[in-house]
Amino acid sequence: MDILNDITVICFSPTHTSRTIAEAVAAGMNGKPGGTDGHAGASQQIRTVDLTLDRSDSPITVGAGETVVLGTPVYAGRVAPEAVRRLRRIQVAAGASVPAVVTVTYGNRDYEDALVELYDLAVSLGLSPFAAGAFIGEHSYSTPEMPVAEGRPDTLDLADARIFGGECARKLDSPGAFAPFHIKGNRPYKEVKHSGNQIVPETADDCPLCGECVRVCPTGAVSIDLNARKVLTDPALCIRCCACVRACPAGLRTYTTPFTAFLHEHCSARRDPETFL
Ligand SMILES: Cc1cc2nc3c(=O)[nH]c(=O)nc-3n(C[C@H](O)[C@H](O)[C@H](O)COP(=O)(O)O)c2cc1C
Ligand code: SF4
Ligand code: SF4
Structure with missing residues (x-):
């Protein structure tokens, strides 16, 4: 080289x-x-x-x-x-x-x-x-x-x-x-079975709509509805990567999946x- x-x-x-x-x-x-x-x-x-x-x-x-x-x-x-x-x-x-x-x-x-x-x-x-x-x-x-x-x-x-x-x-x-x-x-390669998982990250009601989750989302799945004062997540676009969860400065974005407990128990x-x- x-x-x-x-x-x-x-x-x-x-x-x-x-x-x-x-x-x-x-x-x-x-x-x-x-x-x-x-x-x-x-x-x-x-x-x-x-x-x-x-x-x-x-x-x-x-x-x-x-x-x-x-x-x-x-x-x-x-x-x-x-x-x-x-x-x-x-x-x-x-x-x-x-x-x-x-x-x-x-x-x-x-x-x-x-x-x-x-x-x-x-x-x-x-x-x-x-x-x-x-x-x-x-x-x-x-x-x-x-x-x-x-x-x-x-x-x-x-x-x-x-x-x-x-x-x-x-x-x-x-x-x-x-x-x-x-x-x-x-x-x-192993086949991935699509679970049809529609769960997406959720946002707490007291979210100040800072927009950081919109900025960091790789797929453009997150938007802010200013009229409803809500963060919206499109399940069809969300890849469940949790970038938005990690990036939320107020800790108000969460993703709840039973998989977390499984991983914590079996993959630690x-x-x-x-x-x-
Ligand atoms: C949808 C999804 C599927 C995942 N599948 C696996 C997996 O099969 N095995 C594993 O060890 N980690 C799995 N992970 C964890 C990621 O591989 C791991 O957190 C990785 O460090 C994320 O990379 P990033 O920080 O570059 O986004 C998965 C994460 C997501 C979001
Ligand atoms: S990053 Fe957190 S505080 Fe900011 S808009 Fe998204 S959920 Fe709300
Ligand atoms: S989990 Fe990933 S793809 Fe889904 S809304 Fe959050 S940042 Fe976007």
Whole structure:
């Protein structure tokens, strides 16, 4: 690899954990503090293309001299469908070979087939994935009363992500960097049964209508009815990502699902990142 390759993080990350991980991997590739295995002193530029709030159709072109780090959340053991839709906008410039690291972040239950799915998506977009990692982030449905992977990614996770980034940089410099490698997961991917879930986050009556939940919603599902002085949520657009719940400065937006208690009870034992190179 030309070690002066610039690094482009491309992510979809409603509650920011997937972006945090992908950026830590990129920092490790670049030998930033904590990524002691990377190219210390290397001078790559790192830029982030965060597609969470970008609902446009405009292409995201990547080309020669770039290495891409993809970061998406796991939903139901697969890549979040909204992430798949947005990443499909990536276009590799004609004739360019663009190395890619694929990362998924999941809420301490399991990532099942998401990492192979993201790898396959990268290949189908014309990228050249050569490393993959599954990391842990606080579960979207975690609450203060019933936490699930609370506070993750934490300092240990970020150190692991940066170390992985260093390993990625070294692999890119080695002969045979693009040889086939094993990634945990199944093909065909697990089927996701659509539950017909119509539950959406709710807003308490004393909401001051600050509009933050409207701003952070990736799908435009939230609006404010000024006449009724109410926050409205469109169940057909809502992907239950909980970005609005996390972002509400007054703690007045909540999402109540029986799944939270299940996760709290059964998925609290700490899981560690898994990487494949
Ligand atoms: C609809 C939905 C489905 C999810 N499914 C899973 C899952 O199958 N396994 C898991 O461990 N976490 C699951 N999660 C939790 C997220 O993967 C996790 O919280 C992740 O860190 C969110 O990424 P983000 O911060 O980039 O939005 C799910 C979250 C949502 C909203
Ligand atoms: S972010 Fe919270 S306080 Fe602001 S409008 Fe939404 S629910 Fe109301
Ligand atoms: S309304 Fe639904 S899609 Fe929008 S931020 Fe909230 S949970 Fe996510």
